[in-house]
Amino acid sequence: MSKREQILYSTLELITELGFHATPMSLIIKKSNAAAGTIYHYFKSKEDLIDTLYSDLKEEMGKAIIQNLDLELNYKEKFFLICNNLFSFFTENPKKFEFLEDYANSPLIHKEIKEINRRHYQQALDFIESGIQIGMLRELPLILMINLIFGNISCFSRMIILEEIEPTEELLNKVIQSSWDSVKIN
Amino acid sequence: MSKREQILYSTLELITELGFHATPMSLIIKKSNAAAGTIYHYFKSKEDLIDTLYSDLKEEMGKAIIQNLDLELNYKEKFFLICNNLFSFFTENPKKFEFLEDYANSPLIHKEIKEINRRHYQQALDFIESGIQIGMLRELPLILMINLIFGNISCFSRMIILEEIEPTEELLNKVIQSSWDSVKIN
Amino acid sequence: MSKREQILYSTLELITELGFHATPMSLIIKKSNAAAGTIYHYFKSKEDLIDTLYSDLKEEMGKAIIQNLDLELNYKEKFFLICNNLFSFFTENPKKFEFLEDYANSPLIHKEIKEINRRHYQQALDFIESGIQIGMLRELPLILMINLIFGNISCFSRMIILEEIEPTEELLNKVIQSSWDSVKIN
Amino acid sequence: MSKREQILYSTLELITELGFHATPMSLIIKKSNAAAGTIYHYFKSKEDLIDTLYSDLKEEMGKAIIQNLDLELNYKEKFFLICNNLFSFFTENPKKFEFLEDYANSPLIHKEIKEINRRHYQQALDFIESGIQIGMLRELPLILMINLIFGNISCFSRMIILEEIEPTEELLNKVIQSSWDSVKIN
DNA sequence: GATGAATGAGACTTCATTCAT
DNA sequence: TATGAATGAAGTCTCATTCAT
Incomplete structure (x- = not known):
């Protein structure tokens, strides 16, 4: 190395x-x-170093969420799979989760870094966009929709990690269903 | 003073x-x-001072979100009012918003402080709980539902504050509608 | 009070x-x-307060060392009794011991305070002085002799308190014998 | 430097x-x-810095006390020489003396530091130990005997430094004689 | 006699960063 | 490339003491 x-x-x-x-x-x-x-x-600085790592973790997360996405599932099932993937990544890597969250809201973060990292989510973005185009999802700004969906899962994940609620398969499904209901066309 | x-x-x-x-x-x-x-x-410490302020701001926010709640509105309208209030508080007080978000996720925060602050949201909690009881809202843990709804609004507010998307009345309504759809009984 | x-x-x-x-x-x-x-x-100051306490403890110690001195013992036996008393006071009150030692060597201490406290040891001083007069003890300055004898016991006590050596009745007697040999007229 | x-x-x-x-x-x-x-x-810390200095001074003191020890003197004469050396070191370096005394009794001091510093006194320890073996000195724990002897000299030195008694060659000799009598086999 | 809010100098330590080698 | 000694501003907090009430 x-x-x-x-x-x-x-x-x-x-x-x-x-x-x-x-x-x-x-x-x-x-x-x-x-x-x-x-x-x-x-x-160049500590910030620069952290930026690089932030990108690395974002990439790892980007890969994690689209795991098994190529299976023969329908759109809604794929939506659920992605959310499940995200939840698993967060709860199985609570420290990475914490860092990602901390850093995302940190005043240190540069817009350009955020832009660059968007590419790690291209597949996810494409998936959402196609959902809009085929009439499954509402017409909301892409980046907003992603933030809302991921925000829901990360909010739920944090509560699990902080042990504020009990994790059950059933509850997770309800939360994903909520997310789905919030973006699907009635 | x-x-x-x-x-x-x-x-x-x-x-x-x-x-x-x-x-x-x-x-x-x-x-x-x-x-x-x-x-x-x-x-006792800087932390203690910040805790106090955190509580103060939480109280202020607590009051802000239930503004005009006693109007003659139906349940769904009240839901929209609360979300609107929250959005206004955040976007009109972006620094308070930032502090509240930073501190809420800070490792410094004490569970007990969180508990104490819950009382500032009693009315909001009661509102949600009543929604469940009258069959308007889904049966999710109260605290989770609050976090999901508020999380959505705060996610949207942040994007507005960071100028990642354009704020329009119409978009705000769509977001609140999303939140509503995510917790209402189909 | x-x-x-x-x-x-x-x-x-x-x-x-x-x-x-x-x-x-x-x-x-x-x-x-x-x-x-x-x-x-x-x-007047913290120092003044501590001075007072120092005197109190010195008085307590002064009383402790002459306990049972009025028994019908010969000179050497009385010498051993005083040393035993001192050792007991130190090891039974390790914190008082520590304070007394710390403060005695502290740069804060005033000569006048030391003078005043000397009266608490009048009996012990008299005992030593009489020892010189009756030809049992050497002709050394009274205050030096006291310091040497008490210094030995306090040195030994500290080692016991700090668990640097094992406390046994036999060892204590040997140490007192040493002290005796160092001042008695051969 | x-x-x-x-x-x-x-x-x-x-x-x-x-x-x-x-x-x-x-x-x-x-x-x-x-x-x-x-x-x-x-x-690592102020304490660590002070520890180092304490060791340095202990080493300097260790060297001072065995000065001229290799002369053709008998055991008792060597004993007197060491005590004289110690007295000289103390009274010629009153501030070092003060620091050494303060620090030795300080709650800051670590046992391990004390252990390490023991090596600076190896020669002195050896000298005492040999005294026991050849039947000149009593059978007391080595470390106790050192402390008692050095304690006597340091007690005397302090009184000289604080001008509580007049320093004379004769008095010094009497004090060393006292120390000698306290450990020699009668 | 008694209070306790207010002082502010000074305590030790950490930190991201630089630069001569 | 790589080193690591050196920087020094800034960090939080403690302390004995004062003084208006």
Whole structure:
């Protein structure tokens, strides 16, 4: 593994393990066996480093949500599959979830970064768009619809992670059904 | 204004103006004309001070969302009114919105604080609960339903505030309709 | 109990329980149910308050060491009794011991306070002086002799308290014998 | 001098000049021309820095007490030499003496640090141990015997430093004789 | 006598970042 | 490429003490 990769890998480990706020550069330096200067050789700033990781996690998440999407399912079933995938990713990776959420709302985030990351969701976006075109989904701005759907799942996931409610298969299905009802054409 | 009130007021101003992370004690000290020790006389820690403010803002928000609720409206109309109120509060107070969101997800927050603040939403909770009882709304855990509805509105509000989409009366109505569809009994 | 007594009592409790360094005024204020101003009404400063307590403990210690001294014992036996008393007082009151030691070496201490406290040891001083006069003890400055003897016992006590050596009756006797041999006329 | 040495040197100077309690980090920073961060680069905490200095002074003291020990002297004469050395070190370096005493009794001190420092006294320990083996000294725990002997000298030294008694060659000899009598086999 | 709100200097430490090597 | 010593502003908080009531 190259030094640059070591740095990225260690940062990812630390940030998904300790969370966004509890990961100072000093720890990254230690864990990656890289000198401070080396990190700043590859990354302009801590922000830049975190940006990269944010993209990595977004990509991972992007892949996770479309898992098994190519199965022979109808549109609604695919919708449910994606939501299930998202829920699984979040609850199976609570620290990644936390980082993604923290960072998404962080004042640090750059619009351009957000733009770039959109490509990881192209398939998901395409899926929603096709739903509109075939008359299954309402005519809402694409990006808004995605945010609403994903927001619902992430809201539910957080409650599960924080143990504010009991996780059951049935409840999850009800929540996804809610999401579906909120975007499907009556 | 008493010293304690000065401190709270100044902190509120600063935190809603600069955001959660950009408000160090030193600034609060300057703005409130209080000595450091004075702040720690009234509040156990910075966290304690912020907790108090969080509660204050939650209370303000709690009042905002039930504005005009006693009008002669039917259930669905009241639902729309509450969502409208929430949206207005968020978009008219973007910094308060930011603080509330940041802090709600902050690792600093205490469960007990959350519990206490629940009372500010009693009317809203009661409204939802009654909706379930009269057969208008689905049987989902109360706290989950609130989170989903409010989550939708806050997700939409954030996009407006961040200028990711254009705010129109029509779009707002569509979003609220989505929320309604997600919890109403088909 | 008068307010002044409450203050003294609470300070004593705190200082013998928490030790010299872990007892700020704020704690004394809380425990004594007295206002800060009240303490400064009775005592010029924290130092003054501690001085008073130091004297109290010194007096208690002074009484402890001459316990049972009036028994029909010969000179050497009385010497051993005093040393035993001192050892018991130290090891049975390790926190008082700690405070006494800390404070005795503290730069805060005033010569005058030391002078005043000397009266609590008048009996012990007299006992040593008489030992010199009757030819049992060497001709060393009285205050030096006391310090050496008490220093030995306190050194031994500290090792017991810190569990650096095992306490046995036999070892204690050997240590006292050492002290005796160091001052007795061969 | 390297930065680390500058820091250590300045701290030593300050601490032996001002005493243990009157030496805040800010002064060390100023005197050593090092940034705060630099100090924490080399030392985990203030305590760690002080630990190091304590060890340094203990080492210096360890060397001082065995000065000229290799002369052709008999056992008792060597004993007197060591005690004389110790007395000289204390009275010629009253501030170091004060720091050593303060710190030795400080609650901050770690047992492990004490253990490590024991090696600086190996020669002295060996000397005492050999005394026991050749039948000159009593059978007391080694560490206790050292403490008692050194305690006596340090007690005497303090009285000299605080000007509680007049220093004379004769008195010093009497005190060492006392120590000798307290451990020698009659 | 008694209160306790108010003081503010100063305590230790952390942090992202730089730069000479 | 890679190092890591050095930076120093800024962070939160504690403390003995004062003074108007």
